[in-house]
Amino acid sequence: MNAHWNLFIAFFRVGMLGYGGGPGSIPLIHKEVVDKYKWVTAEEFGDILALGNTLPGPIATKLAGYIGFRIKGFWGMINGVLATITPTIFLAILLLTSLSNIKEFDWVQGMTAAVIPVVGVMLAVLTWQFIEKSGKGMGWIKTITMSVIIMIVLEVIGIHPGIMIAVLLASAIIQKDRKQQIQKEVNS
Template identity: 50%
Template sequence: MKPSAVSWQLFWAFFRVGILGFGGGPAMIPLVRAEVVTRHRWLTDEEFADVLAIGNTLPGPIATKMPGYIGYRVGGVTGCIAAVIAIILPMIVAMIAMLSLFSRYRDVAWIRGMGQAVVPVVMVMMAQLTWDFFDKSKAVLGWLTSAVMAIAAAGLIYWLGVHPGWVIGAILVTALLRPTGTKKAEGPV
C-alpha cells in the first residue's frame, strides 16, 4: 500500500476517534483501541497495552501521544502527522463551537445536563477497557498476580497519591531488570 494511502487510513481512523471521543483522552482510549486493534489490526492487544502504558508515563495528553506513536509506527512521519492532525482537528472545532454555545446558553438546564449525561457512558467504556486489560493480564500473569498488582497500584495511586506514571515506570524498570529465566542454548563446545 502506498504511504499516502496509509496516511489517509490513519487520518480517517483517528478523525473518527476525534469526532466520537467526547470526554477527553481517557474517553478516547477505547475508541483508539477499536480502530487500531479491532478494525485495522495495526497493533495487537498486547502492543496496544504497551503503547498505553508508555504513553501514560510520558508528559502531555494521551489523546495526542497515542495517535502520534501509532501513526509513526504504521505510516512513518507522514502517518504521525496525519494521525495527530486528525485527532486534534475535531477537538479544536468542537471546543470552539461548544464553548461559544455554552457561554451563550449556560443557564439552560439541558446544556448543563448534556455534560453530566456523558459521564456514565464514559464510565462504562472505561470499565469495559479495564475488564479487557484484566483478562489479558490474567492470561499472562494469572488471576492472583493480576489482582495483587491491581490492588497495589490502586493503593499507591488512590490512597498514597503516587502519580500513575511513576507506578507504570517502576513496573517497566522492574520488568527490564528482572532476569528472564531463559536457558542458554547448548551446543558443541
C-alpha cells in the same frame, strides 16, 4: 482504501467522539486501531498505552502519533496527530464562543450528564479487557494481588500513575537483564 485516509478517519473519529479527554479517548482508539483496522494487537496496544502514559502530554495525541508513525512513517504520525486535534480545535472555538449563551439550558446540562456514564462504561470495558489479558498472562492470583497493591499505592498513598508505570517498567527491565545474565552463566 488509502492507508493515510483510513488513519485520518480513524483518529478524526476519536477526536470527534472522545468526550472527557484522554481517558474517554482510549477505548475509542482501541476500537479503531485494534478491532477495526487491526494495525496493532490488543497486547501491543496495552504496551503502547503503558509507555505512552509515562510520557508527558495528552495520551490521545501520543497514541495517534506513535500508531501513525508505525503505519505510515513520519507523515502518518503528522496525519494521526492532526486528525486527533483538528476536531478539538474547531469544537473548542465554536463551543467557547457560544458556551456562555447556552450553558444554563436544561438540555445542555442533561446532555453533559448523560455522556458521563457512557464514558464510564467504555473505560470499565477497556479496564476489564486489560485485567483479563493480565490474568491470562500472569495468572489470576498475581493479577488480583498486583491490582490491589497498585490501587492502594495510587489511591491511598497517592503516588502518581506515571511513577508507578515507570517503576514497573524498570523492574521488568531489571528482571529481564537478571534472567539473561543467569542464562549466560548457565550456558557458560
